[in-house]
Amino acid sequence: MSELYTLVEGGQYLIENFDEFLTLLREHIILVLVSELAAITVAVPLGVIAVRYNRLKSSILSVGNVAQTIPTLAVIALAFPIFGLGFNSAVIALFVYALLPILTNTIAGLEQVDENTIEAAEGMGMTKWEVLRKIQLPMALPVIFAGIRTSVVITVGTAYLAFFIGGGGLGVWVISGINLFNTPQILAGAIPGALLAITLDSVFAFIEHQIGGEGHHDQSIATG
Amino acid sequence: MIGSYIEFTLDNWQDLLQLLIEHIELVVQTLIIALPLGISLGIFIAYYQPASLSVLWGAGVAMTIPSLALFGLLVPFLGIGNPPVIVALVLYAQLPIIRNTYIGLTGVEKDMIEAGEGVGMTRWQRLRQIQIPVALPVITAGVRNATVILIGVATVGAYVGAGGLGDYIFTGIYQANTEMIVVATVVVSLLALVFDYGLKIIEQFLQLQNGEDVALTRGTKAITKVIT
Amino acid sequence: MIKFDNVTKIYADSTVAIRDISFEVAEGTTTVLVGPSGCGKTTTMKLVNRLEDPTEGAVYYDGTNTQEIGVTELRRDIGYVIQEIGLFNHMTVGENVATVPKLKGWDDGQIDDRVDKLLELMALSPEEYRDQYPRELSGGQRQRVGVARALAADPDVLLMDEPFGALDPITRADLQDEFLEIQAEINTTILFVTHSIDEALKMGDKIVIFDVGELVQYDTPRNILENPNSEFVRDFVGEDITLKKLSLINVDEIMRPTNVIEDTTDQDSKTAVTNGGEVMHHLAPGDSLKSALSTFVESDIQSLPVVEDEETIGVIDRDEIYEIYNGG
Numbered sequence: 001m002s003e004l005y006t007l008v009e010g011g012q013y014l015i016e017n018f019d020e021f022l023t024l025l026r027e028h029i030i031l032v033l034v035s036e037l038a039a040i041t042v043a044v045p046l047g048v049i050a051v052r053y054n055r056l057k058s059s060i061l062s063v064g065n066v067a068q069t070i071p072t073l074a075v076i077a078l079a080f081p082i083f084g085l086g087f088n089s090a091v092i093a094l095f096v097y098a099l100l101p102i103l104t105n106t107i108a109g110l111e112q113v114d115e116n117t118i119e120a121a122e123g124m125g126m127t128k129w130e131v132l133r134k135i136q137l138p139m140a141l142p143v144i145f146a147g148i149r150t151s152v153v154i155t156v157g158t159a160y161l162a163f164f165i166g167g168g169g170l171g172v173w174v175i176s177g178i179n180l181f182n183t184p185q186i187l188a189g190a191i192p193g194a195l196l197a198i199t200l201d202s203v204f205a206f207i208e209h210q211i212g213g214e215g216h217h218d219q220s221i222a223t224g
Numbered sequence: 225m226i227g228s229y230i231e232f233t234l235d236n237w238q239d240l241l242q243l244l245i246e247h248i249e250l251v252v253q254t255l256i257i258a259l260p261l262g263i264s265l266g267i268f269i270a271y272y273q274p275a276s277l278s279v280l281w282g283a284g285v286a287m288t289i290p291s292l293a294l295f296g297l298l299v300p301f302l303g304i305g306n307p308p309v310i311v312a313l314v315l316y317a318q319l320p321i322i323r324n325t326y327i328g329l330t331g332v333e334k335d336m337i338e339a340g341e342g343v344g345m346t347r348w349q350r351l352r353q354i355q356i357p358v359a360l361p362v363i364t365a366g367v368r369n370a371t372v373i374l375i376g377v378a379t380v381g382a383y384v385g386a387g388g389l390g391d392y393i394f395t396g397i398y399q400a401n402t403e404m405i406v407v408a409t410v411v412v413s414l415l416a417l418v419f420d421y422g423l424k425i426i427e428q429f430l431q432l433q434n435g436e437d438v439a440l441t442r443g444t445k446a447i448t449k450v451i452t
Numbered sequence: 453m454i455k456f457d458n459v460t461k462i463y464a465d466s467t468v469a470i471r472d473i474s475f476e477v478a479e480g481t482t483t484v485l486v487g488p489s490g491c492g493k494t495t496t497m498k499l500v501n502r503l504e505d506p507t508e509g510a511v512y513y514d515g516t517n518t519q520e521i522g523v524t525e526l527r528r529d530i531g532y533v534i535q536e537i538g539l540f541n542h543m544t545v546g547e548n549v550a551t552v553p554k555l556k557g558w559d560d561g562q563i564d565d566r567v568d569k570l571l572e573l574m575a576l577s578p579e580e581y582r583d584q585y586p587r588e589l590s591g592g593q594r595q596r597v598g599v600a601r602a603l604a605a606d607p608d609v610l611l612m613d614e615p616f617g618a619l620d621p622i623t624r625a626d627l628q629d630e631f632l633e634i635q636a637e638i639n640t641t642i643l644f645v646t647h648s649i650d651e652a653l654k655m656g657d658k659i660v661i662f663d664v665g666e667l668v669q670y671d672t673p674r675n676i677l678e679n680p681n682s683e684f685v686r687d688f689v690g691e692d693i694t695l696k697k698l699s700l701i702n703v704d705e706i707m708r709p710t711n712v713i714e715d716t717t718d719q720d721s722k723t724a725v726t727n728g729g730e731v732m733h734h735l736a737p738g739d740s741l742k743s744a745l746s747t748f749v750e751s752d753i754q755s756l757p758v759v760e761d762e763e764t765i766g767v768i769d770r771d772e773i774y775e776i777y778n779g780g
């Protein structure tokens with residue numbers, strides 16, 4: 001029963017500090033949105049260019065796979081000596097990490113298109129650009145989208161760590177709650193973020209399913 | 225520049241080693257619980273298909289919860305230190321382990337199962353002699369995936385008192401000690417890469433034993449050469 | 453050895469796979485089930501080793517109702533070559549062949565000997581193939597391994613479900629010939645399934661013809677050719693019945709035994725023996741009349757000697773074959 005009471009206290013804390021909560025939530029969402037949009041804008045075209053050049057593609061893939069084993073906290077922490085404290089520094093760190101799954105999935109998605117299909121399209125007189133736009137990209141879309149979904153979930157989680165380098169977000173409450181043994185504050189910071197991640201993942205899974213994805217990843221995401 | 229990092233490493237190698245051992249211990253303790261749990265659940269849903277969707281969904285949801293939030297959620301109930309971190313890590317490890325066990329066991333070609341039945345293997349013998357050997361490389365891939373995740377998430381666990389290399393990262397941020405951050409980050413990333421590579425070799429070794437066509441990594445090639 | 457007694461099999465989704473089937477497979481003979489795809493051949497086969505159980509009627513194995521025999525024991529006594537071969541891809545060829553002996557608890561030395569012997573029997577050199585994996589083999593080789601695995605524990609009965617179905621015609625014909633030789637040596641009781649009437653005529657001592665779940669004719673190959681009992685069988689057997697019949701009769705069944713070649717100077721000056729008494733064209737006792745006929749046409753000779761071990765043991769006239777061909 002005391003567990004339940006703790007939860008209720010957490011709710012009370014949230015309501016009592018609702019304005020601050022909204023500020024933190026907005027910071028959190030902006031961190032995610034900005035880094036995510038930047039990552040998509042860079043990763044998808046980069047992936048498209050990369051599949052054209054075998055050397056570039058294989059080096060991007062191997063660097064990407066290795067880089068994804070680096071802990072998210074490490075990436076956040078490294079941003080600090082390079083870019084200093086603050087929101088911008090956090091966004092850059094999140095952006096770099098968000099880039100990887102989108103990039104590798106874009107390449108994988110474009111690569112999986114059957115050679116014969118491409119040959120047939122070229123045989124019908126399509127240019128390389130038309131093949132890319134009309135055949136490869138549409139067929140790769142579900143895989144690219146799966147990469148974006150993975151990336152978003154990681155970023156929501158990693159944004160919690162942004163506070164350590166002065167980036168704000170819901171991590172503020174969780175971390176100060178842990179420091180001060182303020183349980184209601186921890187819960188008020190942790191539960192909304194968990195719900196945000198689960199909701200975004202479910203929504204993305206639904207969309208992914210709608211556009212013909214398989215709804216699961218080859219590799220599990222490294223949680224932030 | 226590089227010199228200062230080397231100097232830092234040499235000055236603090238005993239502490240670093242201590243934290244590295246703590247980190248590995250944390251991951252190993254988690255795996256000791258997570259492996260039997262995940263593999264049993266994987267076997268269970270392989271044989272009881274109606275449960276597969278919900279179990280995989282649940283494990284998938286657990287995986288999306290931000291680690292700091294999950295530690296935060298568990299601390300009020302389990303206190304500070306290893307317990308909340310291990311519970312969270314066990315949860316995070318479930319999706320790759322359950323899913324790969326399930327895919328490995330159900331992915332065995334149907335005609336092989338039928339041939340096994342045809343030559344008079346019991347259900348248990350089919351599991352032991354056909355399904356498990358075929359699934360083993362796939363399960364190993366899941367464990368590899370899980371281990372890399374655990375090594376990363378365990379760094380955050382330092383904030384709630386679980387120790388490990390995360391300690392140096394947090395202290396480094398707190399003291400604005402670049403050497404400390406960079407060295408700890410490099411060590412933790414290397415740890416993840418070493419486990420990833422080591423488990424990859426085991427995975428490929430199992431694939432080879434099953435006569436699968438695999439593009440071998442250098443490590444696997446070297447080891448098979450030593451063995452044979 | 454195997455007896456189907458008014459067997460009906462209805463699947464859980466109420467598909468009637470076979471209805472009221474009765475036939476027997478005598479010990480040491482090959483019985484072939486033949487019919488179009490989906491007519492219930494595989495189902496019939498699975499009823500023997502209890503991969504399926506009959507809905508009505510009973511299947512007897514060596515005089516005992518299979519329902520009274522333990523499933524595992526029954527299956528280990530019966531060799532089974534499944535339609536898709538179903539080799540264990542994660543095991544070597546040797547391990548595949550050793551499966552049933554291992555399940556039966558033979559000791560290692562005995563198993564190794566047996567594996568080598570079977571691979572040799574199937575014309576796969578043990579040194580070369582024992583440690584290969586199925587993925588590395590051609591279709592024909594995989595099929596041989598499938599048969600070797602089924603024969604490994606010296607089964608009393610061998611079930612073969614379209615064993616040569618997925619092979620190209622030449623490999624198939626080779627394997628059929630080889631298998632007939634092997635069968636002459638090991639004399640197992642065989643239930644063989646195919647959708648090809650030619651294969652059935654070639655391999656079977658007895659043939660069971662199925663039409664969607666029903667048995668239409670159960671007889672010897674020759675009787676089926678001579679007396680098809682229905683339009684369905686006539687259609688199924690196809691056009692060139694007489695040629696098929698010729699392929700079922702062997703030279704030694706109709707030759708005149710002798711050890712002298714008569715008419716060395718034949719009136720038509722077409723002789724079997726030419727300069728220096730060297731035999732140019734001759735037949736072997738195991739040749740079918742169909743191949744004898746083609747030798748006659750090729751050589752344009754009236755009568756040919758039948759030679760075994762370089763000795764003439766008989767003579768055959770072209771006209772005798774024509775007589776049979778024209779419905780004799």
Ligand SMILES: Nc1ncnc2c1ncn2[C@@H]1O[C@H](COP(=O)(O)OP(=O)(O)O)[C@@H](O)[C@H]1O
Nearest residue numbers: 463465467469488489490491492493494495496
């Ligand atoms: N396990 C099963 N459940 C339901 N129907 C089946 C099953 N196996 C076979 N059938 C059906 O039974 C019929 C006979 O199948 P089968 O014995 O495999 O034929 P064949 O081997 O002659 O091609 C087919 O209509 C097939 O679809």
Ligand SMILES: [Mg+2]
Nearest residue numbers: 493494495535
């Ligand atoms: Mg069949």
